Amino acid sequence: MKYPTVTLFSAMILAGALGGWMNYLMAEKEDPERRSYVKSLVLGVGASFMVPLLLNMISSNLTELAQGDWLKLLVFAGICLVAAVFSNKFTEQPDAPHISGTKTASLGEQDHKILKALADPRFAYRFTTGVTKDAKLPYGEVEKRLTDLTKLGLTGRTVRERDGQVLWYLTSDGQRSLSATEPGPGEPGS
Helix, strand or coil: CCCHHHHHHHHHHHHHHHHHHHHHHHHHHHCCCCCCHHHHHHHHHHHHHHHHHHHHHCCCCHHHHHCCCHHHHHHHHHHHHHHHHCHHHHCCCCCCCCCCHHHHHCCCHHHHHHHHHHCCCCCCCECHHHHHHHHCCCHHHHHHHHHHHHHCCCEEEEECCCCCCEEEEECHHHHHHHHHHCCCCCCCCC
């Protein structure tokens, strides 16, 4: 190869862009309202540029080998593509879906009302309007809090295929959190 560094950078950029685009297409099904083409591309290219760092951390010499061998360059580009496709998972906080005591303690009264509305045994899934009505909170605030609670892993969000309606549900972590904040028998407030 005449310009090995340029070739590696080109492979990372192309694999990152292709993987970012694939990530964007996959996000369409998971969360159509929050997907962003630019964000997916930037995350894809960024994750692709992290690959040499990760390879160096595990003492791999694939980056050096890829500079002189087309087959090794394809393997390197494939690893960059995988990192880019899963860049949203690759860059997420590792503890995001787990509930801890500090997160439970930091839940406010509004969060408690929302979790309680989602825990209503009559419903497996709830519309934002139903949660708003039961929690007796403004729609915009409920929508914002549900998004935050989902990031904490206490609630989940799905989209109904037939009409694209957003539905919310209480996760097992959310149920545990709600149980931990509810007074038990004989305690004040029960």
